[in-house]
Structure formats: structure tokens, C-alpha cells
Amino acid sequence: MRTITLREGADLDGFRRAVRRLAAARTAPEGVLWSVGAPSLFGDDAPASEDGAPVFLPQAVGQLIETVVCHSDPERYALLYRLVWRVLNGERALLDQHADPLVHRLERLDKAVRRDIHKMHAFLRFRALSDPDGGERYVAWFEPDHHIVEAVAPFFVERFESMVWTILTPKGSLHWDRRSLMTGPPAERPDSLADDRFAEGWLRYYESTFNPARVNPTAMRAEMPRKYWANMPETAAIPALVRSAPARVQAMLEAEAAIPRRRMPEKAVAAMARQAPESLAELNRVIQRSEPLVPGATQAVLGEGPEGAAIAIVGEQPGDQEDRDGRPFVGPAGQLLTAALEEAGIDRGGVYLTNAVKHFKFVQRGKRRIHQSPTAGEVKHYRWWLMTELGFVRPRLVVALGATAALALTGRTVAVLRERGPMAFDGWNGFVTVHPSYLLRLPGEEERRRAQAEFVADLRRAAALV
């Protein structure tokens, strides 16, 4: 009979090393006595050469071991070793056999530890202490059932990484200084953890969010057993809340239906219905106040041109230059458009110019901001604004430059080169042509000249429709 003594608490390392040795020596579970108490037989001074080779176990078994060693049941190591032994001796899929008595019992231990961890995440309360140097520290006292102090640490570190905090428990303690985590010995309950105004506010919140008409203390206790109450400030309110509930409900049931004592705010109610922007200027203020859907843009680029313009031209989205200047069509493609309009005999100043999307979208490459096309979802998001905007401008014809604008104005994918020309948009007489940036991207000089001539011809045709 071999006796193995492991460290107090969750001694995962000690258990792992013990398993390696026992497996190497082919020691059956019946031949091992497990006990707990410092110092561990496998303290750090034990020569590693005595360890057996690593034992390969299915991942699920490894995870179960990690959890169950935290349990306070003194039999946990013996049960786990019986599991390991059976898995190593022909029952690889043992954990699938949920009806096996050993597996069933280990699953129950596993569940108890998980629940304890979950409840510690949930019911632990920090109190704020002011440091002499003006900083804030947070301290909590908690009494877990199992050895889970180290198991809960990652959760608290991740959630409260930017705070300085200490968690004290009878099974060990944790301290986080915003950089590193220190584990410490078991602690005593601190004499007094003074509550601040936030704790007072929390108590008021807890009382107010309770609905006396639904009182059900049994359900409460099932999820929040009494053993946790001592360390939760809000639970002080429970007895009075439960006691007063019947009377509060009775009073509500017996009360006469309420007759409003104050005048009804007819004016305000009537005014409420008029909330849509009433002018283009107001709409533009809404657009300027709004966040870009994709972060990064300097500002929203608004439409430009006279309200009541006969033609509205809709582009894709602002580019780098537009984003800096806050005006549409001022970059290279804009200059091309200006020239084409002039050639087609259209006065740019008399046209309303805007974009389907109001914010520049890009990826940063060194110093350059590389334009990114908007996605269909982004185009739809901006569609509300475009439609409202056109509603104020009331053009006789809307010209869509490129596929993005056509998508915004029709709600469908348009093949620009195939479908260029007049088209019915949602509520507008429309016309589809290419976007001038397409001309900039054409490789050959000859090709570009021809495409540009077609673009100018399109603009002439559009102008003739008005």
C-alpha cells in the first residue's frame, strides 16, 4: 500500500506528479492511500527525475481533473485516480458513460465546484477604500465552499484589470496591483469593512427593484442560499421586504383607480409628433452629430448645392481629401467630375452634390489613408439620410454615380456598365452612370479617353431629361 500526501487545497501539480509515478509503476487504485496535509510528498525539493513519463489523457478528463481537485471532498483524489486508471486501462470513452456510478459522482463534484466558482464571481462585493495618496483600493471578503481562490483569479483580473484590489478568503487570498497577481495565505474576516455611499445607493436600488406582487422567497433562496448573505450588504433588506409585501399588495388591490391630479400635457403630446427634421439644415445637424458607422472619419461630409436644384448627383462616399475639407467632390475624382460637367455644359454650382455614405472609410498604411468601399450594410444604414435629404432638395432627376449610389437609390445591386442610362429610383426619376473614380483606375490612356467621353455623353443625356 502506497500513501500519497498532497498539499492542502487544490494540489493539481502534486496530483499530476503522483499520477505519473503511479501509472509508471502500474499501481492500481486499490493500492493507494491518499491524504492531504502539508508538506506535500512532492514538494518542490523532490527530484524531478523520480517523476514518471507524462500520461496522455483525453482532454475532457484533464478538464474534469482540474475542476475536481478544487473540491473540498477528502475523497476527491482517490476518485480521480480511479477514473484515470480506468481510462488508461481500456476505457478511453469512460466520460461518455454518464450513467456509470463513478462518472456520475465525479460529474456531481465537478458541478459543485463550478457552481461555487460561479457564485463567487456573482456574490463577491468589493468595498472601496481611499488610499492616503488619493488612489482607490477595493477589498472583498468571501467564504467559498471549495478551494477555488486561484480558479476565480482570471475572471477578476480580466474584469477589474484597471483597479487595485484584494480578495480575502479563509482558503487563501489574492492581490492585484494593476500589473501582477499575488496569491497569499488564508485570511481572517476583516474587522470592519466600512460601507460608502455607493453601498447605501445599492441597498436602495435593491429595495426598489423588488416587486412585492411577485414575492417568492423560495425561488430567491434556491439561487442565493443563506450562507452567502452575510457578505452581501443588500441582503439586510430581505426580511423587511418579505414582511411588508402582503400589505403593499393589498393596498394596491384596494386602491381606487387613480384620477390624474395634474393637467394633461396636451401641448407637449401634440409637439411630440413633430420630430422629424423640418429642414435640410436640421437634417444636416443630425448627420453631423452622429457617429460614423465605421470609426475613423474626421467629420461627416454633407451635401452641397441649392435646394430645389433640378439635378442631384449622388456619389459613393467621401475620400481622403473630402474628409479633410468637409466638402463633397473636391479630391481627384471630384475634379474629374467638375471637368466633365463643364464639358457637358452643366453648371456645377446649380447642381446638388452629395454622397450615398457620409463618412470616409479607410485603412491606414503608413502615412496614407487607403479608401475602402462601403459594404451593403453601411450603404443601407446611410440610406435614411440620403432619402430624407433628397426629400428636401426635391430634384427633378437624381443621377447615381457608380454601383454604391445605385444600390442606395434602388435597394438592389445594379450592373452599372450594362444598365447605364435612365432608371426609376425609389420615388425619383433616376439616371445611372459610372463613378469618375472608375475613370481614374482605367489602365490605358486610350481606354480612359473613350470612357471619359462616354461619361460626358451620359451627363448630357441626363441634363436633357430635366
Place this chain on the structure above:
Amino acid sequence: MDDALIEKLGILADAAKYDASCASSGAKPRRGGKEGLGSTTGAGICHAYTPDGRCVSLLKILLTNHCLFDCVYCINRRSSNVRRARFTVEEVVTLTLGFYKRNCIEGLFLSSGIIRSPDHTMEQMMLVARTLRRDHGFAGYIHLKTIPEASPWLIEQAGLWADRLSINLELPTDHSLKAFAPEKNGGTIKAVMGQVNERIVEAKEERRRFSPAGQSTQLIVGADDATDRSVLETSGTLYQRYGLRRVYYSAFSPIPEASSVLPVKPPPLQRENRLYQADWLLRYYGFTVEEIASGGEDGMLDLGIDPKLAWALKNRERFPVDVNSADREMLLRVPGLGARAVDKILSARRHTRLRLEDLGRLSTGLRRARPFLIAADYHPAGGLTDRLDLRQRLVTPSSQLSLF
């Protein structure tokens, strides 16, 4: 945090407590890091329970309980004499951060009465979320109620900052909405659900963050005369058409300052509970609304037994089911067997023929499941499912919970 703020908190938490649609689950993992604060893990955490058995997960408050709407079932309607209060954006931010640092909450659930206009209200709520996220690096959970009458772009702005958006339908039929909530319009609400759903789906495809935990809604039960069947039909439509994550049911409970139009009686908690069970069958157990409704009478669920048992008792010819050979779909229809137990049965039976004793270790509901099962060592004697008193044998008397 001074006395005045504590006082406001009392009023505005009380005003928000009737909203059940406030879970904190389903968010994408996220952390605030060294400069920010908080984390979301995907599963919500209940940080406390109040004596009504409900969980306290988010700081559930209204921005203001002043309201221009006059929905009769609502404590905050404009014709109510309830005490009114109003938070500033900064106050809500301060409260959220303060409670979060003390590990009291998972985040914020913010709703509001309608003041000035739906747009103004929605914008204020959006500003709270934006301030938390942008100025404080807050990575906890944010759930915003959307105001369906607000402009589409404001609702979409809210989705940029919130983990979940919800719009309360409140009443299951357009007819009841008209009668009880004159300013609301079922068409508008559903249009916004459609819009939000579209944005959520697109953002997922385009890997953008937009209300990553989806959207939910709430239906009040027992304020109008809608049957359980029509409530479930409404839910079924919402799940299918708008991709809602959850429909919450809230038993109409008496409110101080009640309107004369509404029933004055204790809330139908049992009915609410049965609707939740039915909703579960709808979402996870492959039942149709029609099947669930057929278990009850006249469009109402049986209050005495759960809807799955009710269906089984009316469809006895489908039982008993052999646990060693039946498919998943049929096992899920056995009263007392939950989805988890069924999955365990499926994996365990690959290795062994299951006996009754084994089932006892796989499921906690064996007592109810037994008459409907066949196991390796067990066949219900004399067709237990044919007994007329089966219902009596299975039902533990249930009544509304009494106050003590």
C-alpha cells in the same frame, strides 16, 4: 453619491422594475484592459436575487419616468400620479461605473419614458451608452430599450454601442395595443424589429459590431383578454420573422396608481410560468404552437401541469418511448427529460444498454418520465399510459404561491 441621487435612484429603479426583458447574456467576449473597465463573457451573471425570485444582473433603471405616452398598463403613463424624477446622462454613467467596480452588476439596462420627443429620448439614451464606451472604456454589458417611434438612424446609432437592443411589444395583438396604448402602433414596432434584425444580420456578415447579443422583447400577460395561443402565435412569428433572441413574458401585476381600465388582481404568475415553458418547447424542443395549444383547452394552457406533459397525455399513443433506440426528436418529447438529459442518454447508450437505474443518474425528472419510457429492464406494466388517473399520479398539487 448624495441623498438626492439616492432618492432619484429609488424612484427610477422602481419605475423600471416591471420590465423583465433584461438578461445580460449573448455578448461577444470583450475586455476593458488597463485603461478601461470590465468584461463581457457571453454568459450573463446574476449578482443577487430579490425576494421575488428575480435576478439582479444589470442596473435596471429609467433615464426618466416622465412620459408623454398614456399606456394604461404602465405606472409611468402621463395620467399617473407617480413621483417623477430624471437622471442626467452623467449621473447614469457615474452610477453604472460605481456599482460595476463593486461587482454589484454586469452592466446597464437603460429604458426611459418619452420626454419632449421619441428622438430626443433615444438620443439621450444613446449618449449614455456612448459616454460609457468611449470616454470610460467601459466593456461591461449595455442593454438599451429602443423607442420604436424614434428615427431609424438614432436606433442604429444605439446599436453601435449596445450589446443588446430590445423593443417591447407589450401586448400580443394589434387590437389590444390600440385599446390600451393609444400612442403605440404595432406596425411601427414590428417595422423597427425588422430594421434592427436586418442590421444585426448584416453586421455579423460584415464583421462589424452592432447589437451583438441580438434583440428581445416583452409581452404583458393578463392585462388584456388575449389567449395563450395568440400570445404564442405572436412569439412564434417574432422568432421566425425577426430573429429575436428572447420573448419575455411578464404577468401583469397590480401597480400603485392603477388605471380603471385594467383588472385589479394578483399577477397570473402560474400562467407566466407555463408560457415560459411553452416558449422553451417552441425554441428548443421542436414543438409547434399548434401542438402546444392542443395540450390545453380553448386556447389556454393547462395551469395544473406543464405543457409538455399536457401534450403527452393527449398523445398517449406515441408512448412509451424506448430510450435505447428512439431518436432525439422523440426523446425530447418525453415529459421530465430535458435537452441535456437527452444528450447524455444518446452518448451513454452507445456504450451500454440503459437500465432504469442508469436513467436515474442521467436525469432528475425520472419520476415523471417513467410511465412514458421503456428501458432495458423496464416496461411500464399494463400500458401505464392508458390509465385514466395518470395525470393525478404525476401532478403534485400546485397553487399560486402564498405569502407568508
